[in-house]
Amino acid sequence: MANKKITSRDLDFAKWYTDVVNAAHLSSYSNVKGCIILEPNGYAIWEKMQQTLDKMFKETGHKNVAMPMLIPENLMRKEGELINGFAPEVAWVTMGGSKQLEERMCIRPTSETLFSDYYSSVVKSYRDLPLKYNQWCSVMRWEKETRPFLRSREFWWQEGHTVHETQEEAENETRSMLKTYETFFKDYLAIPAITGRKTDKEKFAGADYTLTVESLMYNGISLQSGTSHYFGQRFSKAYDIKFLNRQNGFDYAYQTSWGVSSRMIGALIMVHSDDDGLVLPPRIAPTQVRIIPIGDNEEIMGLASGYLKSLKDAGISVDLDNNDQTSPGFKFAEAEVLGIPVRIEIGKRDLENGQITLTRRDTKQKMQISKDADIVSEVNKLMDTIQNDMLARATARRDSMTFNATNLDEFSKIMNTTPGFVHADWCGDENCELKIKEIRGTKSRCILEDEKLLTGKCVVCGKEAKHHVVWGIQY
Amino acid sequence: MANKKITSRDLDFAKWYTDVVNAAHLSSYSNVKGCIILEPNGYAIWEKMQQTLDKMFKETGHKNVAMPMLIPENLMRKEGELINGFAPEVAWVTMGGSKQLEERMCIRPTSETLFSDYYSSVVKSYRDLPLKYNQWCSVMRWEKETRPFLRSREFWWQEGHTVHETQEEAENETRSMLKTYETFFKDYLAIPAITGRKTDKEKFAGADYTLTVESLMYNGISLQSGTSHYFGQRFSKAYDIKFLNRQNGFDYAYQTSWGVSSRMIGALIMVHSDDDGLVLPPRIAPTQVRIIPIGDNEEIMGLASGYLKSLKDAGISVDLDNNDQTSPGFKFAEAEVLGIPVRIEIGKRDLENGQITLTRRDTKQKMQISKDADIVSEVNKLMDTIQNDMLARATARRDSMTFNATNLDEFSKIMNTTPGFVHADWCGDENCELKIKEIRGTKSRCILEDEKLLTGKCVVCGKEAKHHVVWGIQY
Numbered sequence: 031m032a033n034k035k036i037t038s039r040d041l042d043f044a045k046w047y048t049d050v051v052n053a054a055h056l057s058s059y060s061n062v063k064g065c066i067i068l069e070p071n072g073y074a075i076w077e078k079m080q081q082t083l084d085k086m087f088k089e090t091g092h093k094n095v096a097m098p099m100l101i102p103e104n105l106m107r108k109e110g111e112l113i114n115g116f117a118p119e120v121a122w123v124t125m126g127g128s129k130q131l132e133e134r135m136c137i138r139p140t141s142e143t144l145f146s147d148y149y150s151s152v153v154k155s156y157r158d159l160p161l162k163y164n165q166w167c168s169v170m171r172w173e174k175e176t177r178p179f180l181r182s183r184e185f186w187w188q189e190g191h192t193v194h195e196t197q198e199e200a201e202n203e204t205r206s207m208l209k210t211y212e213t214f215f216k217d218y219l220a221i222p223a224i225t226g227r228k229t230d231k232e233k234f235a236g237a238d239y240t241l242t243v244e245s246l247m248y249n250g251i252s253l254q255s256g257t258s259h260y261f262g263q264r265f266s267k268a269y270d271i272k273f274l275n276r277q278n279g280f281d282y283a284y285q286t287s288w289g290v291s292s293r294m295i296g297a298l299i300m301v302h303s304d305d306d307g308l309v310l311p312p313r314i315a316p317t318q319v320r321i322i323p324i325g326d327n328e329e330i331m332g333l334a335s336g337y338l339k340s341l342k343d344a345g346i347s348v349d350l351d352n353n354d355q356t357s358p359g360f361k362f363a364e365a366e367v368l369g370i371p372v373r374i375e376i377g378k379r380d381l382e383n384g385q386i387t388l389t390r391r392d393t394k395q396k397m398q399i400s401k402d403a404d405i406v407s408e409v410n411k412l413m414d415t416i417q418n419d420m421l422a423r424a425t426a427r428r429d430s431m432t433f434n435a436t437n438l439d440e441f442s443k444i445m446n447t448t449p450g451f452v453h454a455d456w457c458g459d460e461n462c463e464l465k466i467k468e469i470r471g472t473k474s475r476c477i478l479e480d481e482k483l484l485t486g487k488c489v490v491c492g493k494e495a496k497h498h499v500v501w502g503i504q505y
Numbered sequence: 506m507a508n509k510k511i512t513s514r515d516l517d518f519a520k521w522y523t524d525v526v527n528a529a530h531l532s533s534y535s536n537v538k539g540c541i542i543l544e545p546n547g548y549a550i551w552e553k554m555q556q557t558l559d560k561m562f563k564e565t566g567h568k569n570v571a572m573p574m575l576i577p578e579n580l581m582r583k584e585g586e587l588i589n590g591f592a593p594e595v596a597w598v599t600m601g602g603s604k605q606l607e608e609r610m611c612i613r614p615t616s617e618t619l620f621s622d623y624y625s626s627v628v629k630s631y632r633d634l635p636l637k638y639n640q641w642c643s644v645m646r647w648e649k650e651t652r653p654f655l656r657s658r659e660f661w662w663q664e665g666h667t668v669h670e671t672q673e674e675a676e677n678e679t680r681s682m683l684k685t686y687e688t689f690f691k692d693y694l695a696i697p698a699i700t701g702r703k704t705d706k707e708k709f710a711g712a713d714y715t716l717t718v719e720s721l722m723y724n725g726i727s728l729q730s731g732t733s734h735y736f737g738q739r740f741s742k743a744y745d746i747k748f749l750n751r752q753n754g755f756d757y758a759y760q761t762s763w764g765v766s767s768r769m770i771g772a773l774i775m776v777h778s779d780d781d782g783l784v785l786p787p788r789i790a791p792t793q794v795r796i797i798p799i800g801d802n803e804e805i806m807g808l809a810s811g812y813l814k815s816l817k818d819a820g821i822s823v824d825l826d827n828n829d830q831t832s833p834g835f836k837f838a839e840a841e842v843l844g845i846p847v848r849i850e851i852g853k854r855d856l857e858n859g860q861i862t863l864t865r866r867d868t869k870q871k872m873q874i875s876k877d878a879d880i881v882s883e884v885n886k887l888m889d890t891i892q893n894d895m896l897a898r899a900t901a902r903r904d905s906m907t908f909n910a911t912n913l914d915e916f917s918k919i920m921n922t923t924p925g926f927v928h929a930d931w932c933g934d935e936n937c938e939l940k941i942k943e944i945r946g947t948k949s950r951c952i953l954e955d956e957k958l959l960t961g962k963c964v965v966c967g968k969e970a971k972h973h974v975v976w977g978i979q980y
Contacts, residue, residue: 061580061622062610065573070638073569094548098540098659099574099612099643100596105536121575122600123612126647127593135537137574137598137612147536163545168574168642172601184573 033306033367043249048178050299053367054308057178064176064183068292071368072179074316075295076186080166082218082314083188083290086210092162092190097144099167100135105143109268112142115235119172121183137170142236142261142287145191146269153283155274156195162203164190179296180253180505187291193271193283197262200284204260207288208241211256219294220311220420221245221301222428223255224451224500226476231460238262243290244475244500246428247300250449252475252502255297258288296505301424302392308369309392311420312413319348319409320365324358324377333376333386337405344406366391371416372409376401392416436485438465441501445469449503453478455495457488465490466501475500508781508842518724523653525774528842529783532653539651539658543767546843547654549791550770551661555641557693557789558663558765561685567637567665572619574642575610580618584743587617590710594647596658612645617711617736617762620666621744628758630749631670637678639665654771655728655980662766668746668758672737675759679735682763683716686731694769695786695895696720696776697903698730699926699975701951706935713737718765719950719975721903722775725924727950727977730772733763771980776899777867783844784867786895787888794823794884795840799833799852808851808861812880819881841866846891847884851876867891867898911960913940916976920944924978928953930970932963940965941976950975 035053037045051057056072068076084094100123107113120136138144149161168186176182190207194200208225215223223245233240234257243256265271266282275281302309312318319341323334334350341348351361358375365373373389375396380386385398390412399408431450435441444452449470456462456474466472466489477497488495510528512520526532531547543551559569575598582588595611613619624636643661651657665682669675683700690698698720708715709732718731740746741757750756777784787793794816798809809825816823826836833850840848848864850871855861860873865887874883906925910916919927924945931937931949941947941964952972963970 058623058626060573060619062573062575062577062619065575067573067619067623068571070568070570073571076571077569093545094552095545096543096548096551096643096661098535098537098542099645100537100540100659102537118602120602121598123596124599125597125609127595134600144535144537144542148533148542151533168571170574184575186571 033363036305036307036367038305039248046305047299050303050307051178054369056295056308059178064173066176066178066182066184068186071316072295075298075310075314076292078314078316079218079294080188083210083214084166086214087164087188087190090206090210092164092192095163095165096167097138097141097148097165099138101138101141101143102133102135104133105147106136109143109146109236109265112236116140116171121170121172138167139169139171140287140289141165141169141189142191142265143269145287146265146271146285149193149266149283149285150269150271153193153271153273156276159195159273159283160192160199160203162190162192164188177505179293179299185291185293187289189287189289191285191287193266193285195273195275195281195283197284200262200286201260204241204258204286204288207286208243208256208258211243211258211288211290214290215243215245215255216421218311218313219298219301220313220417220424221255221297222421222425224476224478226478226500228257228476229463229474229499231463232474234259236261236264238264242476244502245297245301246431246451246502247297247505248427249300250431250503251300252451252504253293253297253300254475254504255294256288256290259286261285261287302420303369306363307367309420310369310371312371312417315347315369315371317347317349317368317370318413319346319372319374320370321348321350321374321376322358322361322365323350323352324375326352326354327378329381330376330378333401337374340405341409344410346406346409362389372412374405374409388412390416392420434484435489436487438490441466441489442469445472445503451475452501453484454489454499454501455483455485455487456497456499457491457493458496459488459491459493462488462490470503472501472503475502475504508838511780511782511842513780514723521780522774525778525782526653529844531770531783534653539648541651541653541657541659543661546791547770550773550785550789551767553789553791554693554769555663558685558689559641561689562639562663562665565681565685567639567667570638570640571642572613572616572623572640574613576613576616576618577608577610579608580622581611584618584621584711584740587711591615591646596645596647613642614644614646615762615764616640616644616664617666617740618744620762621740621746621760624668624741624758625744625746628668628746628748631751634670634748634758635667635674635678637665637667639663652980654768654774660767662764664762664764666760666762668741668760670748670750670756670758672759675737675761676735679716679733679761679763682761683718683731683733686718686733686763686765689765690718690720690730691896693786693788694773694776695788695892695899696730696772697896697900699951699953701953701975703732703951704938704949704974706938707949709734711736711739713739717951719977720772720776721906721926721977722772722980723902724775725906725978726775727926727979728768728772728775729950729979730769731763731765734761736760736762777895778844781838782842784895785844785846787846787892790822790844790846792822792824792843792845793888794821794847794849795845796823796825796849796851797833797836797840798825798827799850801827801829802853804856805851805853808876812849815880816884819885821881821884837864847887849880849884863887865891867895909959910964911962913965916941916964917944920947920978926950927976928959929964929974929976930958930960930962931972931974932966932968933971934963934966937963937965945978947976947978950977950979
């Protein structure tokens with residue numbers, strides 16, 4: 031019995047996505063064109079993501095800072111590729127109060143320029159290095175088409191910016207942060223992302239290279255879900271981040287940046303959710319457990335408040351739905367649409383046998399346990415199972431939508447019938463990349479770095495292949 | 506022996522303030538005019554403030570959201586007083602990419618308009634009320650003169666916006682959030698703020714009335730440190746926040762907003778710090794304890810790492826300075842300039858007597874304890890003492906700088922010799938307020954709501970007084 035407010039996922043995926051966002055009250059369009067509002071339920075997921083990642087960043091020696099939200103045009107222009115990449119899509123501030131500004135400023139689309147300018151003033155010696163800073167903020171890109179979480183003019187993200195003494199250390203940082211993201215996706219979001227290197231065409235403007243985390247949605251469309259860039263000395267030369275090296279000479283520093291955004295909420299929806307609404311992995315769910323009393327006699331209410339206390343004390347995020355205006359059926363549907371992983375239902379009939387019911391959101395399975403069971407350990411066990419099962423299902427689905435193509439016909443047939451991740455060898459020529467783009471806009475997701483070639487021949491031109499690439503249609 | 510990088514507080518207070526900000530690496534000016542960078546040490550204090558307040562907000566039923574950072578001009582113009590109050594000091598976005606916008610938008614100086622617009626779309630019935638939302642973000646006001654934390658074009662804050670069924674409920678919220686701020690200042694920042702109501706001249710543009718938290722700096726200058734506004738139905742009428750009431754008719758909702766900002770870091774500095782740098786109350790210090798080994802024999806290093814672990818396990822924020830490039834004296838000065846409340850010094854001489862030394866940052870007092878003492882309980886005890894003593898000293902100082910004035914001569918003499926909080930009765934006429942402003946720019950801080958009049962006569966015109974007001978020179 032699917033939620034009536036939600037279009038079936040298999041009937042109209044785009045409509046289903048919007049319906050889930052609305053039914054779960056995650057975000058709402060604002061009267062500011064192209065900008066969304068993160069409503070409490072959406073913001074709570076973002077907050078949980080922030081807390082989890084922030085801990086991971088700090089454990090690896092990163093510190094938070096806050097940079098200005100505006101960038102003067104001249105500062106932006108110091109690095110040519112970056113301004114070329116972003117100029118068409120920034121918002122320009124031209125007036126302060128009633129006065130025209132002498133120099134216009136853009137709202138940050140990303141903050142490489144600001145961090146580089148700051149680093150140039152504080153990095154004097156190799157002893158000052160590395161500096162590993164991060165900021166949580168929103169950025170603005172003047173997109174034309176927007177969709178909640180996936181693409182909007184303003185979005186929320188973190189951007190890490192680090193500066194190092196040596197190339198090796200900076201490259202290690204680039205890789206290590208990619209690994210952090212991959213772990214976060216797997217262990218918390220239950221999303222089996224693939225990772226690799228972007229082709230030159232798809233890399234970040236101004237980067238030597240870009241590493242990426244790519245995930246596959248339920249409908250076979252890919253989502254670029256996080257990136258980690260190695261800049262070499264490009265910005266340090268443009269912004270003059272010079273330091274006294276160990277040989278008493280001067281070197282330009284090596285830099286990285288890396289980021290993930292509120293787009294991850296879109297990934298969570300499109301990987302896990304269903305026709306009844308949101309499905310959240312327990313480790314990222316803002317509310318992990320909801321207790322629903324069915325009826326309100328003394329025993330039921332006593333048990334409910336006892337469980338509430340025990341679970342809270344154990345650090346589990348739990349609430350109690352004792353609204354006397356709504357039926358149990360309504361309460362169940364409500365908990366489902368919000369994606370709360372575990373429901374505890376306490377009703378007369380179960381209690382006659384000394385039992386209560388635990389219901390999993392992901393599979394809808396119900397399970398009776400003794401009302402006197404150790405509720406904390408039962409819930410924790412069930413949440414572990416849900417978390418693992420969700421990852422296993424997402425992995426199996428991704429694998430079932432992953433294909434090899436050895437020629438363009440095959441490639442085209444896959445993308446037109448069962449889109450997903452397509453593995454195919456590539457010669458490295460951008461023209462072949464463009465040829466593939468003609469197939470429903472398919473782009474290279476990433477170059478797999480540690481895998482062997484499939485056939486040794488480019489899937490487009492048949493010439494000698496250089497790379498084993500994963501391709502996909504993207505959001 | 507004061508820190509050589511820091512000007513004496515009694516010699517040049519403004520220079521001292523800047524020196525402390527720089528020496529403790531709290532913030533740095535950016536190349537974006539009027540905007541500061543929150544460096545790691547400054548951001549860490551802000552983060553601790555955020556975490557503490559966020560918990561207090563959530564415990565009282567508030568939820569976090571995120572609104573767009575831009576406000577279209579027309580939306581802003583719906584409430585006349587607000588736009589009049591803020592128009593001279595907003596940053597206007599007029600271009601997106603290379604195109605002129607049809608309607609310019611300002612970067613939010615505050616978000617009453619956005620919240621009201623949102624509430625008008627989601628509030629349908631009294632059953633939807635109250636909605637108690639908050640957001641953590643930065644806002645932009647095009648100030649001419651800026652000073653780190655006290656006044657800058659961009660600053661970081663939280664803004665709570667709530668919407669209620671009745672006037673009574675909304676007024677209770679306004680008062681309750683003022684109380685929350687007062688408690689936070691007292692219990693965490695160790696600042697004895699005074700509270701009351703702003704005069705009409707000093708209230709927030711668009712508010713029915715504004716309640717305020719005012720604190721007094723070491724030099725006798727006042728700082729408006731947090732405000733809580735009651736709007737009545739003014740915004741709900743301008744933005745059409747109408748709901749079905751319990752009588753099946755329609756009512757306009759009642760609203761509040763309230764906020765505190767990164768300016769509180771300025772207050773912390775100017776209330777507590779000294780010529781050796783920052784002094785932080787233990788409950789808001791990002792690093793509460795620093796362990797400094799003096800020498801590095803096996804016993805010293807063993808004790809250091811043992812204390813580190815015990816304190817960490819107890820949830821105390823602690824680090825270990827075992828840099829072998831710097832002397833103990835340098836390490837002590839460094840811990841002092843950063844305002845770390847407690848130092849644990851482990852040295853040979855003490856150990857010969859089986860002792861170690863705990864040093865308080867606030868008083869510089871040293872105290873020997875047995876190396877085998879329960880370090881967690883000793884440190885917690887000392888931190889409680891420091892926290893209480895800091896509040897007691899700040900309270901005594903505030904009281905010593907609080908005066909009564911019964912006529913304008915007296916008033917003027919106080920402000921010109923020993924500025925501080927001046928209590929004086931006022932008739933309620935704005936002309937008398939303006940007369941007082943001629944004395945070094947003195948403004949009303951707040952009307953005390955529960956206190957009796959002092960003389961019953963206005964301190965300016967001598968006519969019958971309506972209010973007992975606290976006055977001060979402000980930042």
